[in-house]
Amino acid sequence: MSLGAKKLSPDIITAPLTALILRLMKPAPPLLRFLLLGVSLSIVCLQSSRGDEIPTDSVPRYRAIVTDVKPFPRENFTQGLEISEGELYVSSGLYGKSAVRVYDWANMTRAREAALAPQFFAEGLTRIDDKLYLLTWREGRLLVLDPLSLEIQAAMGYQGEGWGLAHHDQSLWLSDGSQRLIRLDLSKSLSQDHSQDALQQSKAARNTPTVTIIDVTLEGKPLKRLNELEWVEGELWANIWQTDTIARIDPDSGQVVGLIDASNLLSPEDRLRDTDVLNGIARDPETGKIWVTGKRWPKIFQIILEPTD
Secondary structure (H helix, E strand, O other): OOOOOOOOOOOOEOOOOOOOEEEOOOOOOOOOEEEEOOEEOEEEEEOOOOOOOOOOOOOOEEEEEEEEEEEOOOOOOEEEEEEEOOEEEEEEOOOOOOEEEEEEOOOOOEEEEEEOOOOOOEEEEEEEOOEEEEEEOOOOEEEEEOOOOOOEEEEEEEEOOOOOEEEEOOEEEEEOOOOEEEEEEHHHOOOOOOOHHHHHHOOOHHHOOEEEEEEOEEOOEEOOOEEEEEEEOOEEEEEEOOOOEEEEEOOOOOEEEEEEEOOOOOOHHHOOOOOOOEEEEEEOOOOOOEEEEEOOOOEEEEEEEEEOO
16 A cells, blocks of 8 residues: 555645554553443554654645635634534533533534533544444543433443544544554444343343554654544545644555644734634635634634645
């Protein structure tokens, strides 16, 4: 497989593994080791090289160019962002203030909202069919909500921190603030029937999903602090916490295939005392357009990429 930058659709951008598979043994490192309904999951880990320096001139670089802007409520300490079926889903963090808010995407009026219990710090979210998945930060719970009522239907436990969340087909992709990305195959998880019989049957091996873990690297060195995630045409895009950079990641190899500079989006006039970092990437499935925002930002921006190399 080529590890070079993949081409995206022209309306997004105009620009031109070997891995050792190991079975994780106990005691497991502090990864997101999932316990689905109390059942330990098997984990496949793709290891990569170590290091901390982040080179910035060895992969294609891009500048985010704004093509449209919508108002965005400043109340959102944005942790997760997703456009689905004409609505914008936002998870807003902080203890005692965490909530899920849903907006009509056409006019950005609020359609519904649900607050989380004060012990939960909301993190990334994503929707697959009739389920809305919501990570929590340090509480070890991946919540499953009804996207219409926003009521919690189920929960999955894990060890470690939860940061970003995205999906492709029936797989969830998670980040934990490190260089790791975790893929959880849901095709055999969370039985559609939540009866007691089904819960007992979930202990069977056939219902034990596989979790795949990859290390994200930039020129062979770990790219850490991966935060909010979005699946974009065969790539995973990730906010890098406390920066204005978005990484384009090959989900097969973990290699960074592009870096996006989004430092020009929010003007000084729009920054208040509590305005926080860039965080939140959403692809409109109807148009293929990419939208980004940040924590307590007053706007959400549609962007295309302009190569800077």
